[in-house]
Amino acid sequence: MAGSRLPQQLFLQGVAAVFMCAFASLYMQIPGLYGADGILPARRMLRPQGKGRWRQLWETPTLLWEAPLLGLDTAQGLELLSLLGALLALGALLLRRLRHPLTYLLLWAAYLSACQVGQVFLYFQWDSLLLETGFLAALVAPLWRPPHHKQAPHEDLPFWLVRWLLFRLMFSSGVVKLTSRCPTWWGLTALTYHYETQCLPTPAAWYAHHLPVWLHKLSVVATFLIEVAMPLLFFGPVRRLRLVSFYSQVLLQVLIIITGNYNFFNLLTLVLTTALLDDAHLSVHCDHSRRRRTPASWPKTVLAALGLLLELGVYGLLAYGTICCFGLEVDWERHSVESRTTFTFHQFSQWLKTVTVPTMWLGAASLTWELLTALWRWTQVRGWLPKLVAATELCIMGAATVALFTVSLVPYSYVEPDSHSRLWTGAHRLFNSVGHLQLASSYGLFRRMTGVGGRPEVVLEGSYDGNQWTEVEFMYKPGNMSQLPPIVTPHQPRLDWQMWFAALGPHTHSPWFTSLVHRLLQGKEPVIRLIQNHPARYPFYQRPPTYLRAQRYKYWFSQPGEQRRWWRRQWVEEFFPAVTLGDPTLETLLRQFGLQDKSPPRVRSTTNTLAQSLHWIREQLTPLDTPTLLWGLLAATVALRVFQALWGPRSARSSAPAREEKPQLSPKKDSGSASKPSTPASESGSLRSRASRKKK
Structure with a gap:
């Protein structure tokens, strides 16, 4: 059975890189989101209720309870956690010794602490996915480094959980598209809307949106194939089937990254796909020539033939099922491929009811095999x-x-x-006891396609007199029709994301929006920097607006013939009424949503060295653009890794002659010995020179 040491190391490095990006991205937004003058101050989430210290920590597991002991408020404690998390993740990315269970446990605890006070801005599925992956990384990371030629019996067990997590993520994401009864997914037209209605499209999304409709529909078919059918191959007995499923998942994630800004989510999914690889596939030192010289025994030949037949049968079944389920037909006259859904919702529901429990048993069978393999490896260990x-x-x-x-x-x-109701009650009790730790979560991305009649977008407007209104442009979300869609991955501008969700319903469904309006009327700089990091681009930076309101528009991508425009739009309705400070409407909404500052934040001592250090670091990093900062960190990390790869072997080779110069006593050769002592290069060279002199 092929080992998985190289994929595990790749997985641990990838998790560290994602943690670094997640912490750094969050750190840059803390003052505007969670500071004392932020939209949703974090201090409101941690109010002691007279419970014991350990009970309080268990019910709300966050290290921020200890921030007052350091002389910090909750937002400053969150800044400290984010900085330490980013630095620790960077260290684990660069140094193998730091890829330790304790490191990943600290990263998981720090991010869980942030999520406890993050409120709506940290309620995304990828935040839950990062927490679950981070905890698994703490199990995958080796407690000690065994010799390279030895493998601990338990090494592959926690890494199997990564494969199971990837299966749950992809299979659930594919299934919910159909269980939601969304007509665009069932009609295979979802991608004709997706590229322009997703939260933060990239410039490539404009070009993808204008591809032929038949290609969009075929892409939806491919999405269902990759997300619903291919995950079943993750536990296949044939290695090549797992590799094919690996490359199919990588293809899907890369295409999503190109056409959409989904922060670190797709990068994290790519990290999870390493569980489908093995050492033989990643290693570049495999001796293929020796493998060719060794004749294969007849049992191996038979097994290889059976594996090939199984592989061909699976490919044929996938092709036949895809053609039948989606009615694929080639239209030679139009040079296109026609497709349609040939099954009903009832048929799909019956199929899902049939396969859900068997997939659980498939996971249990695969885990049992891993346990038996680990037990067999244990029997090979020598010494009591x-x-x-x-x-x-x-x-x-x-x-x-x-x-x-x-x-x-x-x-x-x-x-x-x-299937949920028939599940073992012990599993429910165990899940309920640890559910607040977010060790396992449910997933299901792109359940329904929004913006079918046009992308809804909220546009803020400010005024000094109530007559002339000026639009407030955000750095990342669509607003200015001539502005190029940005590329911000792996950064997630969490306010821009929530603006996308707010546009899907009335403003009362997004209580934080009232707080945003209130902070902008007050002219709070941390919130302004969430909208525009450069003061000159914010029209009311010198003096806060007297009035604020919000309009709802519908946006569409521009047509190829339109010059210098990426978007076109149409006004729909008023989203938020015009208000000013002290306005009864605004005060009522703030009171209704519990957003009023009833107890002002305590003023901490300015002589605290730690608080002063955090303030100095904030002043240095605030002017930087967050995507540029993240890409700079990643580029510096890659450069350091390349430097390590180039100079590490050179330093080892330069120290080798010094070791060879030391005289070593070699034992006498035994006549029954099968091994032959190696001859140093210098000695073999001198022997060749003496032999040449004798010939002369």
Whole structure:
């Protein structure tokens, strides 16, 4: 069985890189989102209720409870956690010794602490996915580094959970598109709307939107194939099937990254796909020539033939099922491929009810195989002490893997209600006891396609006299019709994202929007920097507006013939009424949503060295553009890794002659010995020179 040490190291590095981007992106937005003058101050979420310290920490697991001990308020404590998290993740990315379970446990705890006070701005599925992945990374990371030629029996067990997480993510995301009864997914027309209605499109989305309709529909068919059918191959017995599923997932994620700004989500999904790889596929030192010389035995030949037949059968079944389920036909006259959904919602519901529980049993069977493989490896351990240590590690990791698998069955069963109700009650109890730790979550992306009749967009307007209104442009979300769609990955501008959600309904469904209007009327600089980081681009930077209101528009991508415009729009209705400070309407909304500052924040001592350091760091980083900062961090990391790769082997080679110069006593050669001592390069060279002189 092929090992997975290289994929595990790749996985740990990828998780560290995603944590670094997530913490750095969040840090740049903390003052405007959670500061004392922010939209939703974090201090409101941590109010002691007279409970014991440990009970309080268990019910609301966040390290920010300890911020007052350091002389910091909640927002400053969140800044400190984000900075330390980004630095620790950077260290784990660069230094292998820091890829330790304790490192990833600290990263998970820090991000969980942030999510406890993050409120609506940290309620995204990728935040839950990062927490679950980070906890798994703490199990995958080796506690100690065994020799390269040895493999601990339990090594592959926690890494299997990564594959199971990837399966749940992709399969659930594919299934919910059909269980939602969204007519665009069932009609295979979802991508004709997706590129222009997604939250933050890229420039490539404009070009993808104008592709032929038949190609959009075929792309939807490919999406269903990759998300619903291909995940079943993650646990296939044939290695090539897993590799094919790996490349299909990578293709989907890369295309999403090109056409949409989904922060670190797609990068994290790519990190999860490393669980489908093995050492043989990643290593560049495989000796293929030796493999060719060694004749294969007849059992291996038979197994290889059976594996090939199974592989061809799976490919044929996938092709036949795709053609039948989506009625694929080639139109030679129009040079296109016609497609349509040939099954009904009832038929799909029956199929889902049939396969949901078997997929759980498939996961259990695959986990059982991993456990048996680990047990067999344990039997190969020599020595009573190593055997005892390996048995202890195997028992702990095996129990943790089985427990986390059991916990994950509950959120996974949400895709089919009957399967959820039939699930073992012990799994429900176990999930409820640790649910607040977010060790397992339910997933299902792009459930319904929004903006079918046009992309709804909220546009803020300010005025000094109530007659002349000036639009407030955001850095990232659509507003100015001539502005090029930005590329901000892996940064997530969380206010811009919530503006997209707010446009889907009335403003009362987004209480934070009232607080945003209130802070802009007050002229709070941290909130202004969420909208425009450069003061000159914000029209009311010198003096806050007297009035603010918001309009709802519908946006569409411009047509190819239109010059210097990326968007076109049409006014729909008023989204938020014109208000001013002290306006009864505004005061009523603030009181209704509990957004009034009843208790002003405590003024901390300015002599606190830690608080002063955090303030100085903030002043240095505030003028920087966040996407540029993140890409600078990633570029510097890549440069350092290349430097390590180039100079590491050179330094090792330069120190090798010094070791060879030391005289070593070699034992006498035994006649029964099968090994031949190696001859140093300098000695073999001198022997060749003496032989040449004798010939002369």
